[in-house]
Amino acid sequence: MKKAYAEGILVIITQGLRTVAEQNALYEQGRTKPGKVVTNACGGYSYHNFGLAFDFCIYDIIGGKFIPNWQVDKRWIRVGAIGKSLGLEWGGDWTDFKDYPHFQYTFGLSLQKLRGGSKLPMVEGKEAQKYRLMTGTFANKQKAEQAAEKLKKTFGWIVYVKEA
Numbered sequence: 130m131k132k133a134y135a136e137g138i139l140v141i142i143t144q145g146l147r148t149v150a151e152q153n154a155l156y157e158q159g160r161t162k163p164g165k166v167v168t169n170a171c172g173g174y175s176y177h178n179f180g181l182a183f184d185f186c187i188y189d190i191i192g193g194k195f196i197p198n199w200q201v202d203k204r205w206i207r208v209g210a211i212g213k214s215l216g217l218e219w220g221g222d223w224t225d226f227k228d229y230p231h232f233q234y235t236f237g238l239s240l241q242k243l244r245g246g247s248k249l250p251m252v253e254g255k256e257a258q259k260y261r262l263m264t265g266t267f268a269n270k271q272k273a274e275q276a277a278e279k280l281k282k283t284f285g286w287i288v289y290v291k292e293a
């Protein structure tokens with residue numbers, strides 16, 4: 130966004146993490162529900178479902194108003210190139226289904242592996258063991274596990290419970 134802005138291109142992030150239920154609803158659009166087909170992926174078959182993808186849009190400021198511009202033009206191609214220079218994979222490069230607003234970073238993990246519960250390398254890697262995030266102490270293990278579950282559900286964090 131910063132690099133594009135420096136070139137006078139205004140970018141907004143329109144979506145990041147998408148739950149499996151949200152993905153399924155989006156999949157029905159243009160199929161069993163009105164609208165244009167915007168995805169070929171149903172729930173669990175998109176990197177969005179694992180927080181590894183985001184969509185963007187170019188916008189213009191016209192008369193002081195933010196106007197999204199979904200028409201793919203040379204600015205979209207430029208933002209795709211900027212994202213790729215940062216190591217992201219761009220949906221505009223796909224041949225079967227061009228997805229210009231889409232970027233993803235997969236850590237080399239297939240969707241099949243992610244569906245099977247594979248963790249991201251930065252969670253399992255050596256670096257992850259260097260620092261510990263302390264969240265507090267609890268009167269019993271059950272309460273601690275409930276808090277860990279809540280953090281997992283709310284933020285997607287993996288929290289380990291250890292006897293103090």
Ligand SMILES: [Zn+2]
Pocket residue numbers: 177182183184228230231232
């Ligand atoms: Zn996307």
